[in-house]
Amino acid sequence: MGIFETWVDLRRYHYVDIDAETGVQVYKGFAIPATLAPENNGKLVYRARPRYNSEYIWNIEELRRLGGLNSDYHTYETWFSQP
Numbered sequence: 784m785g786i787f788e789t790w791v792d793l794r795r796y797h798y799v800d801i802d803a804e805t806g807v808q809v810y811k812g813f814a815i816p817a818t819l820a821p822e823n824n825g826k827l828v829y830r831a832r833p834r835y836n837s838e839y840i841w842n843i844e845e846l847r848r849l850g851g852l853n854s855d856y857h858t859y860e861t862w863f864s865q866p
Contacts, residue, residue: 794864826858
């Protein structure tokens with residue numbers, strides 16, 4: 784679905800990156816909201832939290848290892864958006 788691909792691109796370009804070729808923001812006109820959820824600690828969302836009946840019950844040790852139990856886990860940058 785289009786919305787999922789759009790979110791992938793938003794994250795890939797860190798929401799407000801500038802295009803190196805054109806010098807224009809990739810998502811023209813997009814602005815980071817002035818207020819973010821307190822648990823974001825000033826960071827943007829990069830991932831969805833794991834679903835309760837899967838990872839939290841059956842894979843809790845791996846979540847603990849990856850930081851998936853931290854309140855700001857959803858702000859951890861994904862592999863495809865890191866340099």
